[in-house]
Amino acid sequence: MRILHYMQAIDFRHGGPPRAVVDQVATMKARGHLAGLATTVVEDVPDDWLNDDAQAGGAPEVVRLPPVGGRLNRLSAEGVRLAKEVVARYDVVHLHGVWETSNLQFAAACRAVGTPYVVSLRGMLDDWAMNQKSLKKRLYLAFGGRRFLEGAASVHCTAEYERIQSKARFGRARSAVVPNLVDLRPYFDLPSPDLAKAEWPALTRKGLKVLFLSRLHPGKGVDMLIDAVAEMRRRKLDVELIIAGNGEPEYEKFLRARATDAGIDQNVTWTGFISGDVKLSLFAAADVFALPTMQENFGFVMFEAMAAGTPVVTTDLVDTRDEIAASGGGVVIPRTVGDFVQALSEFASGRSDAAAMGVIGRKWTLENLSADRVAGAFEKLYDSCVDRG
Incomplete structure (x- = not known):
């Protein structure tokens, strides 16, 4: 099958979705499909895909499309021409995102040549997301966005809870739930904690090691986690907090000051942005991964933690909350400091067995999010779209 993916920017600084698109294109290509990628930003497109003789290899x-521009960040006339030309060569087009006006232009190109398209919502129609700049979003849906969604051969949701929240906003469009493709190959062999322990000695101290690994952003709840750890230490529980990631300098300064004011600056380790082997090692060195987020669509990092054998504590505001709870490798709780204190204290006291949960969560993740299983579900989705077209 000929499958084209369009995402306006392939830039991993934008979070998990660009990584998911690259992995999906690579996986479909490896499974024998003619897979392609269209984008206006190739920042993190693999270099060996961009060589002049890449396809021959x-x-x-x-x-590569011209940059979007103007007040509405639309494709230029040349970009629209290229879009029409490329979508005509494919059996199905997979569009990623809702609010980019270039997606509406790609959808119009698909309709013009009769190529069915799929839209991945990426959490953008969730209740929390719709409450941010809500008037602007409602106007967008009224003036083109709704037609874009209802014209899709299928709307793709990554979890059933996402579909429940979003259904009223994408109208009569058919929908399917398929988890994101996660590259689990680095987790097939359990990583060693030694690299991380050598880099950050706090990981060798006694007590519970709690890891936060994500962007340092107010919506991720790092401040709540600092407060929770401070309260645990006031209760004489041994706990260390490792914060991995970066963000706006002023916000990071605010977080560091919060840890100092709470009296736990000596019990918080700041690693900055990490990736590769050291990231895997840090997962292995941690006892539990905690993410007090306001909202997540899929939450790649939580399933990476589980694949590494590290149990997860997160909020009931993530779309994959039911999957995480059902896996046996995670705890889903309300988003309050008190609830995080309680859940993490259960691990610190040993009443919750982190090692046992880690084993269960790892097994569930490697089975349920395997490339074969998820890619097979996408193939069925694409087949159904082409048949309907």
């Missing part, structure tokens, strides 16, 4: 086709 078996790489996916990459269509």
Whole structure:
């Protein structure tokens, strides 16, 4: 099958979705499909996909479009021409995101040539997301967005809870729930904690090691986690907090001051942005991964933690909350400091067995999010879209 993906920017600084698109294109190509990628920003497109002879060497086709521009960040006339040209060569087009006006232009190109398209919502129609700049979003849906969604051969949700929240906003469009593709190959062999322990000695101290690994952003709840750890230490529980990630300098300064004011600056380790082997090692060195987030669509990092054998504590505001709870490798709780104190204290006291939960969560993740299983579900989705077209 000929499958084209369009995402306006392939830039991993924007979070998990660009990584998911790259992994999905690569996986479909490896499974024998003619997979392609169209984008206006190739920042994190693999270098070997961009060489002049890349396709001859078996790489996916990459269509580089002119940058979007103007007040509405639309494709130029040349960009629209290229979009029409490329979508006509494919059996199905997978569009990622809701609010980018270039997606509406790609959808119009698909309709013009009769190529069915799928839209991945990426959490953008969730209740929490819709409450941010809500008037602007309602106007967008009224003036083109709703037609864009209802014209899709299928709307793709990554979890059933996302579909429940979003259904009223994408109207009569058909929908399907398929988890994101996660590259689990680095987790097939359990990583060693030694690299991380050598880098950050706090990981060798006694007590519970709580890891936060994500962007340092107010919506991620790092401040709540600092407050929770401070309260646990006031209760004489041994606990260390490792904060991995970066964000706006002023916000990071605020977080560091909060830890100091709470009296736990000596019990908080700041690693900055990490990736690769040291990231895997840090997962392995931690006892539990905690994410007090306001909202997540899929939450790649939580399933990476589980794949590494590290249990997860997160909020009931993530779309994959039911999957995490059902896996046996995670705890889903209300988003309050008190609830995080209680859940983490259960691990610190040993009443919750982190090692046992880690084993169960790892097994569930490697089975339920395997490339074969998820890619097979996407293939069925694409087949159904082409049949309907």
